[in-house]
Amino acid sequence: MFGDFFRKQLERIFEPADIVIGGTRPWDIRVNNPIVYRRTITEANMGLGETYMAGYWDCDALDEFFFRLLSSKADEKVCSAAMLIGRYAGAFFNFQQPSRAFTVGEKHYNTGNDMFEAMLDKRMIYSCGYWKDATSLDEAQEAKLHLVFRKLMLQPGMHILDIGCGWGGAAKFAAEHYGVTVTGSTVSSEQAELARKYCSGFPVTIELMDYRNQKGAFDRIYSIGMFEHVGYKNYHTYFETVRRCLKKGGLTLLHTIGGNLPCTSVDPWISRYIFPNSMIPCASQITRAYENLFTLEDWHVFSWDYALTLKAWNDNFEMNWPSLQSRYSEEFRRMWRYYLLSCSGAFRARFIHLWQVLLSRNGLMEKTNIPR
Numbered sequence: 001m002f003g004d005f006f007r008k009q010l011e012r013i014f015e016p017a018d019i020v021i022g023g024t025r026p027w028d029i030r031v032n033n034p035i036v037y038r039r040t041i042t043e044a045n046m047g048l049g050e051t052y053m054a055g056y057w058d059c060d061a062l063d064e065f066f067f068r069l070l071s072s073k074a075d076e077k078v079c080s081a082a083m084l085i086g087r088y089a090g091a092f093f094n095f096q097q098p099s100r101a102f103t104v105g106e107k108h109y110n111t112g113n114d115m116f117e118a119m120l121d122k123r124m125i126y127s128c129g130y131w132k133d134a135t136s137l138d139e140a141q142e143a144k145l146h147l148v149f150r151k152l153m154l155q156p157g158m159h160i161l162d163i164g165c166g167w168g169g170a171a172k173f174a175a176e177h178y179g180v181t182v183t184g185s186t187v188s189s190e191q192a193e194l195a196r197k198y199c200s201g202f203p204v205t206i207e208l209m210d211y212r213n214q215k216g217a218f219d220r221i222y223s224i225g226m227f228e229h230v231g232y233k234n235y236h237t238y239f240e241t242v243r244r245c246l247k248k249g250g251l252t253l254l255h256t257i258g259g260n261l262p263c264t265s266v267d268p269w270i271s272r273y274i275f276p277n278s279m280i281p282c283a284s285q286i287t288r289a290y291e292n293l294f295t296l297e298d299w300h301v302f303s304w305d306y307a308l309t310l311k312a313w314n315d316n317f318e319m320n321w322p323s324l325q326s327r328y329s330e331e332f333r334r335m336w337r338y339y340l341l342s343c344s345g346a347f348r349a350r351f352i353h354l355w356q357v358l359l360s361r362n363g364l365m366e367k368t369n370i371p372r
Contacts, residue, residue, distance in 0.1 A: 006037035017068035026061035027068055033057070044075075049269035049342075053335045062338065063311060066345025075351075113194050115328065116167070118320035119313050123169035124198075127225035127255060128306040128354045132372075137312040140305070145173045148222060150371040151298065151358050152251050154178040158219035161185075161245060163211050164226025168195030168204065175202040183216065185209045187229075212237060217247050227256035231279045232264055235289035243293045246361050252294070254357040257306070258283060260350075274339050280352060294359035298370040303353040310344035 011021060020028045031037070033056035039047030051057055059065045069075070120126055121141045129140025130147050148170070154160070156179030162171045165184025168191075174180050181203040186192050187210060195206045211226075212234075221242050230238050242252050259280040265271075266278050287296070317336060325333070346352045358370065 006041045007034070009041050010037050013074050014069075017072035017074055019065060019068055027059065027064040029057050029059045029065065031057045044268075045270075046268045046272070049273070049335075049338055052338050053273075053331050055330075055334065062341035063307070063344040063348070066342045067348040068345075070346055070349035070351040112327065113167075113190055115317075115324055118324055119317045123173065124167040124194075125169045125224075126166050127309075128302070129309045129312075130302065131305045131308050132302075137309070137316070140309065140312075141169075142173075145170055146177075147371055148224065148253055148255065148356070149174055149178055151356070152220045152222060152253055153368075154180055154220060156180065159183070159217075161214065161216070161218040161221040163214070163221065163223040163242075164229075165191075165195060165206060166225075167191050168199045168206060170222075170224055171195070171204045171206075172199045172202055175199070175204050180220075183207065183218070185211060185214060212241055214241060214245055216245060218245055218250065219247055220251055220253075221246050222253040222255070224255040225257075227254055228278050228280055229275070230281075231277065232262075232281065232285055235281065235285055239290040239293050243361065248362060250361045251297070252359050252361075254286070254355075254359070256281065256286075256355055256357070258286070258353040258355045260353075270339070273335055283355075286357065290359060294361060295363040296357070297360050297364055297368070298356075298358040300356040300358075300370075300372070301353060302356075303347050303350060306354045307344045307347040310340050310347070314340040314344070 007021070014021065021031055022028070033051070033054075036048075036051045036057045039051055041047075043050075116124060116126065121129075121137045123138075123141060123145075125141040125145070128144065129137060130144035131140045132143065134140035134143050152160075154174065158178075158180045160171075160174055160180045160182045162174075162182055162184040165171050165182075165186050168184060171182040171184040175182050182199075183205045184195065184199075185207045186195065187208070189208060192206050192208045199206065211223075211230075227238070246252055257280050259282045262282050262285055263280050266275070266280065271278065283299075290296075314337060317340065321333060343352075347354070
């Protein structure tokens with residue numbers, strides 16, 4: 001009796017998105033275990049995600065499924081206890097305090113360099129590519145790096161800070177193509193080890209460090225895909241740190257995922273399985289955090305590009321799965337696919353966005369054409 005009740009509830013939620021349970025279109029779902037109905041209705045994305053990981057339901061086009069689901073505002077029709085707890089807990093507790101700074105590195109970025117090498121482009125850039133004139137993932141990531149460094153107006157001899165440097169791809173690219181010296185920081189020991197090897201022979205220093213402990217004075221500072229781990233209680237601290245480390249006349253660029261509304265928590269499934277303690281900022285949270293510290297020079301939106309980037313990562317991941325399956329479980333494969341394609345659908349639905357925010361320490365006093 002309860003199974004029929006929960007199925008009817010789920011069918012009502014799916015109806016505006018034109019998703020059919022047992023349908024034949026790529027975005028329709030096939031339910032292999034009826035527990036899916038109850039867990040999705042009572043646990044929202046936690047139940048939906050965990051039952052997918054367990055193989056209890058399937059869908060041939062997960063990205064299209066989530067695009068339709070989020071475009072129809074289905075997320076507003078289901079709210080689990082875990083989501084409510086997360087919202088209130090995030091409002092009162094600082095889950096990104098210094099003592100927890102390395103948690104996401106240990107949980108996510110230390111998953112395995114072999115897996116990330118199989119998924120990412122040749123430079124291992126783990127952030128949105130720029131597909132304006134690109135036809136491949138490698139081209140899109142190279143275009144993104146040129147875009148960042150042209151916006152920052154890099155000049156040979158400058159000293160640059162890369163906050164959240166990943167595996168060193170951007171730092172090495174800047175040193176190689178723009179003649180600068182780079183200091184990069186990361187909270188992942190696996191990233192730091194590989195980045196030092198990758199950047200060997202170039203004027204690049206890689207530090208295992210929380211951004212709040214950064215010392216020195218830099219001509220330019222950027223972070224690409226790191227701000228999502230800062231947390232709203234620390235946004236002002238982040239910008240204070242950047243200002244303290246940025247020389248007079250300097251520029252800083254923030255490349256981040258953004259949301260439509262102020263956020264004090266993250267989706268429980270994402271927090272448990274992918275990015276612990278992560279948080280997506282909205283525009284007003286960012287602007288309030290840098291007020292009286294920086295001047296806004298440019299705000300660039302290219303959210304669709306992240307949908308394409310995530311699809312490309314998933315294609316690489318699936319193509320290279322035969323070389324990974326001896327070290328990773330089938331449950332991990334389904335978890336990773338769910339992560340990549342649900343996020344791709346979310347970007348297409350404009351549920352989340354990709355922003356590049358260019359800020360100056362003292363204001364640009366001459367007319368400048370910001371690259372696109």
